[in-house]
Amino acid sequence: EIDLPEDHPRYASLLTRHRIEAGVEKGITSKQGLIAQGRGEAFDYLLGEQTIPSADAAERAAAAQLLLADHPVLSVNGNVAALVAPEIVALAAAVDADIEVNLFNRTEKRMEAIAAHLREHGADEVKGLTADGRIPNLSHERAKVDADGIGAADVVVVPLEDGDRAEALADLGKTEIVIDLNPLSRSAQTAAIPIVDNIIRAVPNMTAHAEELHGSESETLHTIVDQFVGSDALAAAEEAIRTGAQ
Numbered sequence: 268e269i270d271l272p273e274d275h276p277r278y279a280s281l282l283t284r285h286r287i288e289a290g291v292e293k294g295i296t297s298k299q300g301l302i303a304q305g306r307g308e309a310f311d312y313l314l315g316e317q318t319i320p321s322a323d324a325a326e327r328a329a330a331a332q333l334l335l336a337d338h339p340v341l342s343v344n345g346n347v348a349a350l351v352a353p354e355i356v357a358l359a360a361a362v363d364a365d366i367e368v369n370l371f372n373r374t375e376k377r378m379e380a381i382a383a384h385l386r387e388h389g390a391d392e393v394k395g396l397t398a399d400g401r402i403p404n405l406s407h408e409r410a411k412v413d414a415d416g417i418g419a420a421d422v423v424v425v426p427l428e429d430g431d432r433a434e435a436l437a438d439l440g441k442t443e444i445v446i447d448l449n450p451l452s453r454s455a456q457t458a459a460i461p462i463v464d465n466i467i468r469a470v471p472n473m474t475a476h477a478e479e480l481h482g483s484e485s486e487t488l489h490t491i492v493d494q495f496v497g498s499d500a501l502a503a504a505e506e507a508i509r510t511g512a513q
């Protein structure tokens with residue numbers, strides 16, 4: 268990538284910024300994506316740039332929920348592709364999920380660039396380009412999904428998703444796993460499983476949990492999902508941000 272001093276105290280943050288910048292240059296991340304990144308960083312700073320215990324519990328519950336799913340789909344936008352393309356491919360393999368490109372500002376060019384980027388990092392099938400399905404109650408461009416992808420999914424992972432679309436997907440009866448550093452965001456509040464953590468830590472940790480839980484009885488997985496309470500996780504994250512307590 269680039270030459271960043273690994274002993275720099277903000278190494279992870281600098282690397283993340285560089286990846287987003289490279290994503291913009293490569294045509295996979297929108298300029299709006301830079302703003303979203305800045306917003307996320309502010310929350311991450313307040314969380315101590317670490318996975319707090321309630322987020323780890325959410326990541327474990329998400330892994331269990333994905334292993335229980337009939338048709339899980341991981342939604343990828345321009346920031347997700349720039350930050351964690353190989354990690355998304357690994358998570359999809361660990362839980363046998365589809366990967367679908369889904370953009371707030373949809374352009375065919377950016378859709379293609381993101382799909383190509385995911386394939387470069389090992390994805391063999393990338394959905395989202397057929398766009399033969401629609402999410403009700405959203406404007407035309409933002410409503411587009413693949414009928415056999417998100418359209419047919421029972422569980423969806425929507426990282427850094429816009430609040431409106433997160434709500435519309437939940438209204439469709441899909442079990443939603445949201446990764447978002449802002450616990451006050453509508454997207455996080457809509458989710459069955461809100462993960463308040465940086466996506467660069469959340470996705471690999473979900474994969475690690477999925478690998479550990481692989482082969483567990485479905486009863487065990489159901490118990491992990493049932494014991495997780497989204498509103499408690501959001502409250503714990505807000506508390507950590509406000510007071511530094513975990």
Ligand code: ATP
Pocket residue numbers: 302303304305306307308310350427428429430446447448449451452453454464465466467
């Ligand atoms: P609201 O949900 O309050 O209506 P919004 O969704 O319109 O706001 P955006 O700036 O579009 O706000 O959304 C970006 C969201 O993604 C923010 O909540 C931000 O915290 C989150 N975010 C950005 N980068 C990351 C990251 N690396 N990991 C996790 N979350 C991130």
Ligand code: MG
Pocket residue numbers: 428429430447452453454455
């Ligand atoms: Mg939001």
